[in-house]
Amino acid sequence: MRILMVGDVFGRAGRKFFCERTKELKRQKNIDVVVVNGENVAHGKSLTEATFNEILSGGADIVTTGNHVWDRKDIVPLLEREPFLMRPANFPESTPGKGYCIYPHRAKNIGVINLLGRVFMQPVDCPFIRAEEILKILKRECDIILVDFHAEATSEKISMGYFLDGRVTAVVGTHTHTQTADERILPKGTAYMTDLGMVGPLNSVIGIKIESVIEKFISCRPVKFEVAEDPPRIYCAAIIDIDDKTNTATSIERIQIHEE
Numbered sequence: 001m002r003i004l005m006v007g008d009v010f011g012r013a014g015r016k017f018f019c020e021r022t023k024e025l026k027r028q029k030n031i032d033v034v035v036v037n038g039e040n041v042a043h044g045k046s047l048t049e050a051t052f053n054e055i056l057s058g059g060a061d062i063v064t065t066g067n068h069v070w071d072r073k074d075i076v077p078l079l080e081r082e083p084f085l086m087r088p089a090n091f092p093e094s095t096p097g098k099g100y101c102i103y104p105h106r107a108k109n110i111g112v113i114n115l116l117g118r119v120f121m122q123p124v125d126c127p128f129i130r131a132e133e134i135l136k137i138l139k140r141e142c143d144i145i146l147v148d149f150h151a152e153a154t155s156e157k158i159s160m161g162y163f164l165d166g167r168v169t170a171v172v173g174t175h176t177h178t179q180t181a182d183e184r185i186l187p188k189g190t191a192y193m194t195d196l197g198m199v200g201p202l203n204s205v206i207g208i209k210i211e212s213v214i215e216k217f218i219s220c221r222p223v224k225f226e227v228a229e230d231p232p233r234i235y236c237a238a239i240i241d242i243d244d245k246t247n248t249a250t251s252i253e254r255i256q257i258h259e260e
Contacts, residue, residue, distance in 0.1 A: 001032045001033070001105075001108065001144070001241075001242045001244060002029060002030055002031050002032050002239055002240070002241055002242070003031070003032060003033045003034075003035065003110075003144075003146065003170075003239070003240045003242065004022075004025060004026070004029070004031045004033070004034045004035070004237055004238075004239055004240075004255075005034075005035045005036075005146065005148070005170070005172050005196060005237060005238050005239075005240065006018065006022070006034065006035065006036040006037065006060075006196065006199060006235075006236075006237040007037060007174055007177070007179065007195070007196030007197040007198050007199060007236040007237060008037045008038075008039060008040050008066075008174050008175065008177055008196075008197075008198050008199070008200075008207075009036060009037065009038055009040060009041045009055060009198075009199045009200065010040040010041075010044055010177065010198055010199065010200030010201070010206075010207035010227070011040065011041070011042075011043055011044045011200060011201070011207060011227040011228070011229065012043070012227075012229055013200050013201045013227075013228065013229045013230075013231075013233050014040070014041065014198070014199040014200035014201075014207070014233070015041055015051060015054055015055060015058070016233075017199055017200070017233040017234075017235055017259065018036070018055055018058050018059070018060075018199045018235070019054065019055070019057070019058030019059070020058075021235050021257060022034060022058050022059030022060070023058070023059045025059075025237075025255070026059060029239055031239070032105060032106075033061050033062070033103065033105055033110060034059050034060050034061045034062070035060075035061065035062045035063075035064065035112060035146060035148065036055060036060045036062070036063055036064070037063075037064045037065065037066065037148060037150065037174040037196070038051075038052065038055055038060070038063040038064070038065060038085075039064075039065035039066040039067070039068045039069055039150070040068060040200075040207065041054075041055060042072060043227055044068075044207055044208070044225075044227045045068050045071035045072065046065070046068050046069055046070065046071040046072040046075050047063075047065070047072065047075055047078065047085075048072060048074055048075075049074060049078055052078055052082070052085065061084065061103065062084045062086075062101060062103055062110075062112050063082075063084065063085045063086070064086050064112065064114040064148040064150070064174070065085075065086060065087050065088065065114065065150070066088060066114075066116060066150030066174060066175055067088075067116060067121060067122060067150065067175070069087045069088070070087075076096045076097075079096050079097030079098070080096055080097060083101060084101050084103055085097070086098060086099055086100065086101055086112070086114040087099060087114065088114050088115055088116035088124065088127075088150060089113060089114055089115055089127075089130050089131075089134060090115055090116055090124045090125040090126065090127045090130040091116070091124055091125070092125065099113065099114050099115070099130070099134070100112060100113045100114065100134050100137075100138065102138070102141055102142060108143045108144060108247075109141055109142045109143055109144075110142065110143070110144045110145075110146065111138035111141070111142035111144065111145040111146070112145075112146045112147075112148070113131060113134050113135075113138070113145065113146070113147045113148070113168075114148050114150070115127040115130065115131060115147065115148070115149045115150065115151075115160070116150050116151065117149065117150065117151020117152055117153060117156045117157070117175070118151075118156070119151065119152055119153035119155070119156045120152040120153060121151065121152055127149065127151075127160065128159075128160065128163055131147070131160070131163070131164060135164075135167060135168070139167075143247045144169045144242060144247050145167075145168040145169050146168070146169055146170045146172075146240075147160070147164060147168055147170065147171045147172070148172060148173075148174055149171060149172070149173050149174070150173075150174045150175045151173060151175055152175060152176065154173075154180075154194050154195075157171075157173040157194050157195070158194060161186055161190065161192040161194075162186065164190060165186040165187060165188040165189070165190045165192075166186075166187075166188025166189050166190060167188075167190070168190055169190065169191065169240070169242060169247065169248065169249050170190060170191040170192070170240050170249055170252070171190055171191075171192050172191075172192070172193045172195075172196050172238060173193065173194045173195040173196065174195065174196055175195070176195045176206070177195075177197065177198035177200070177206035177207060178195060178197060178198070178206065179195060179196060179197025179198075179236040179254065179256060180193060180194040180195045180197075181254065182194050183238060183252045183253070183254045184252065185249055185250075185251070185252065189248050189249060190249065191238075191240045191249035191251075191252040192252070193238050193252060193254065196236055196237055196238055197234070197236025197237075197256065198234065198236055199233070199234065199235045199236060199237075200228075200233060200234065201228035201229060201230060201231070201232075201233055201234075202231075202232045202233055202234040202258065202259070203228065203230065203232065204228035207227060207228060208225045208226065208227060208228060209225070209226040209227070209228045210228070212224065212225050212226050213225065231259055232258060232259040232260075233258075233259040234256065234257070234258055234259070235255070235256070235257040236255065236256050236257075237255040238252055238253060238254055238255060239252070239253040239255060240252050240253075241253075
């Protein structure tokens with residue numbers, strides 16, 4: 001089995017590029033399932049029903065989110081209705097939606113866990129303890145388990161990779177919008193990458209117009225951030241190959257596509 005895990009899709013530019021390239025990638029690379037982080041698809045903040053449906057039609061099968069998930073009110077009914085749209089699992093249990101899903105594909109069940117980091121982020125429950133709790137459930141029902149760890153600190157992401165090594169198929173990071181070049185199979189067999197990167201405008205500051213971010217750094221005053229939309233665009237992801245007999249990862253390939 002081949003799984004494509006796609007980094008944060010940012011704004012209209014990211015949505016359009018995701019839809020343009022994902023179906024082509026699926027054909028070229030024989031992709032079975034696509035997992036994408038969608039927390040920035042609606043003008044850089046959360047999802048709407050229209051933008052969610054757009055990335056589904058563009059090739060997404062499972063959609064994870066992160067710290068911006070609550071930035072739009074209409075996300076709540078979507079989270080409660082859509083079985084393969086998640087919010088981070090380590091929000092309080094009373095929070096709308098769910099933090100993991102089980103996606104059936106052919107004769108396999110694919111479990112996906114969405115977690116939020118705590119270093120330099122908002123206060124949430126411990127992602128390590130929550131991952132342990134969810135694993136007890138998914139281990140009984142799933143052949144393959146994937147983790148999207150939406151976190152700021154590289155040390156926290158790497159720690160999560162080793163914490164889950166040998167117990168899940170893959171751990172990938174999202175959130176920083178900057179792809180890391182450390183894809184590998186960890187010692188006990190888990191595919192790992194610190195950050196998948198972003199799908200969105202290349203000439204930007206993680207998706208935002210360059211001038212507005214520089215102004216904020218120089219002035220130290222509040223500045224209204226504007227979402228960048230001009231080309232060229234970038235598509236960042238990873239392809240994970242999984243042995244059909246053992247359900248273990250055999251390779252992880254970093255993908256970075258620049259718009260010509």
